[in-house]
Amino acid sequence: xxxxxxxRRFVLSGxxxxxxxxxxxxxxxxxxxxxxxxxxxxxxxxxxxSGLIRSGxxxxxxxxxxxxxxxxxxxxxxxxxxxxxKGKSGYVVFxxxxxxxxxxxSIVDEVRHLWKEIDRKNxxxxxxxxxxxxxxxxxxxxxxxxxxxxxPVGFKRFHEILLGYVEGLEKRKAERKSLEQxxxxxxxxxRLIDELIDPVLxxxxxxxxxxxxxxxxxxxxSGIMFAAKIRQIYDDVxxxxxxxxxxxxxxxxANLMWDFSKSPEKDQNDGLxxxxxxxxxxxxxxxxxxxTVTQSPARNIQGETxxxxxxxxxxxxxxxxGVNFNHLEEQVDExxxxxxxxxxxxxxxxxxxxxxxxxxxxxx
Numbered sequence: 134x135x136x137x138x139x140x141r142r143f144v145l146s147g148x149x150x151x152x153x154x155x156x157x158x159x160x161x162x163x164x165x166x167x168x169x170x171x172x173x174x175x176x177x178x179x180x181x182x183s184g185l186i187r188s189g190x191x192x193x194x195x196x197x198x199x200x201x202x203x204x205x206x207x208x209x210x211x212x213x214x215x216x217x218x219k220g221k222s223g224y225v226v227f228x229x230x231x232x233x234x235x236x237x238x239s240i241v242d243e244v245r246h247l248w249k250e251i252d253r254k255n256x257x258x259x260x261x262x263x264x265x266x267x268x269x270x271x272x273x274x275x276x277x278x279x280x281x282x283x284x285p286v287g288f289k290r291f292h293e294i295l296l297g298y299v300e301g302l303e304k305r306k307a308e309r310k311s312l313e314q315x316x317x318x319x320x321x322x323x324r325l326i327d328e329l330i331d332p333v334l335x336x337x338x339x340x341x342x343x344x345x346x347x348x349x350x351x352x353x354x355s356g357i358m359f360a361a362k363i364r365q366i367y368d369d370v371x372x373x374x375x376x377x378x379x380x381x382x383x384x385x386x387a388n389l390m391w392d393f394s395k396s397p398e399k400d401q402n403d404g405l406x407x408x409x410x411x412x413x414x415x416x417x418x419x420x421x422x423x424x425t426v427t428q429s430p431a432r433n434i435q436g437e438t439x440x441x442x443x444x445x446x447x448x449x450x451x452x453x454x455g456v457n458f459n460h461l462e463e464q465v466d467e468x469x470x471x472x473x474x475x476x477x478x479x480x481x482x483x484x485x486x487x488x489x490x491x492x493x494x495x496x497x
Contacts, residue, residue, distance in 0.1 A: 135417045137394035139163045139225070140171040141178060144206045153214060159222035159415055160211065162259070163204055169480040172199075182484070186491045192484045196476050200227070201251055208253040215255045220314045221385075226281050227251065228259030228474035235470075240269040248278045257281045257316060261469045267293050274301025274315065281318040281390075284469045286326070287462040291363060294319065295370045298387060302379045313383035320390035320417060321363065323356030329464055330355040330456055337454055347449055355456075358446045360391065365443055371413075386413050394419040 136152070139161045143149050152158050172178050178199055185195045208225045215223030233243040244258045258278060260266045262285025273280055274297070285291045298317050305312055334355075337348040351358070370376060371386035380386070394417045450456040 135159050135226075135390065135415055136161045136420070136423060137164060137392070137417050138167060138420045139203060139207055140167050141203055141206070142171065142175065144203065144210060145177075149207060149210050153210060158214075160224035160226060160257075161207055162226040162417065163200065163207075163228075163474075165200070165474050165476050165480070168196075168200065168203070169477055169483070172480065172483055182487055183491060186488050192481055192488070195484050196480065197250075204251055204256060205253060208251075208255050211255055220316065224255050224257050224279070224316060225253070226257045226259050226318075228281075228283070231261070231470050231473035231475045234261050234263060234473060235265060237265050237268045240266055241272050244269070244273055244278060244280070245276065248276075254279075254314070257318060259283055259474065261466070261473050262286070262290065262294065262319070263466055263470060264290065267297055270294055270297035271301040271304070274298050274317065275304040277305065277310070277315050279316040281320060283320050283473070284322055284325070284465050285319065286321070286359075286465040287458065288362060288366060290462065291319070292366050292370070295367065295387060299370065299376060299379065302384050306379060306382060311383065312379060315385065317385070317387045318390055318415075319387055320392050321360065322392040322395070323360055324393070324395060325465065325468065326356040326359050326461070327353055329461055330450070333456055334454065344454060348454055351446075351450065351454070355450065358443070358450070361443045362447055363389070365440060367413075389414045390417055391415075392417040393422065 134157055136158060139149075149161070172182075181199060181202065182195060185198055190198065204225050204227045211223035211225065213223075217223075227247065229240065229243045229247065233239045240260055244260065247258055248256070257280065258273075259281040260269070260283070262282045266282060267285070267290060270280065270282070280298075282294055285294050302312050302315070331352060334348040334352050338345045338352070367387070367389060376384070376386065391414070451458055
């Protein structure tokens, strides 16, 4: 279980430590909008920001210094968890900004920079699941950098991303470097998939024909069907002889993450029972829905859904109901890249106001 929430007060107050001790919290994910909210509504960052302003840092440098400070503090809280789990959990995720996500080399350079700057082995760098990221994964895995890839919705792209991870491990093996302690995550916002496909299904339902019956059965369930197909592709890669050779030298399979952090409680409860207890699988929750999680009976969507059923469900969506998966992939890319870990104008303006205020006080 992962928490999509992190700020300074959450760490310094002991709440993060308590959650780590009380629950099976595998890690936390930094969100820049939480930083903006905390800086606007509290004085938690005043001392740090004032010091950075006096040292002559730019607005961007101040934001990055604050972020890296929070990520390091949280990572330190998880060191014991990581040690006890032998590296299977105990991580903090922090993402590159979307402005770096358009070119393979800029992704590689920025991930390397953040990895070096944060300087914690239990940090994971988040990158969007774009085609540019796909080409960078092998390079970064060969560097032994922990990665998380967000929303690589296309089935072909997801497969290529997994193969990029495997190829990076193979390169390390060929160079006789360790394959242990490399963590690779891939996350999917299943609610987003439903939100994009359901309007298509609703328009078909209104036509009251044979297709409408199928559309009714699939309404609100596209995300789960999608997850079953993703799991099938995942198993094809990590249950292969090719990966078994790497696993013998300590390589870990990727970890699938289902993001329920922005889902209504009903959607969360419907999906969690099917997804929460799979091997090498985690769920991402928000502070708001963390308390609603209960231990559901273990189910396995891959075990309950045969290969032929998965193929038939996807066929019906695409060929009978007319869902364009290429268009879906483009839509998710656009939404994911639009503001991927990008500080808002409001946050920049907030820092600028404090710089002006500090300069005015200094002048007087």
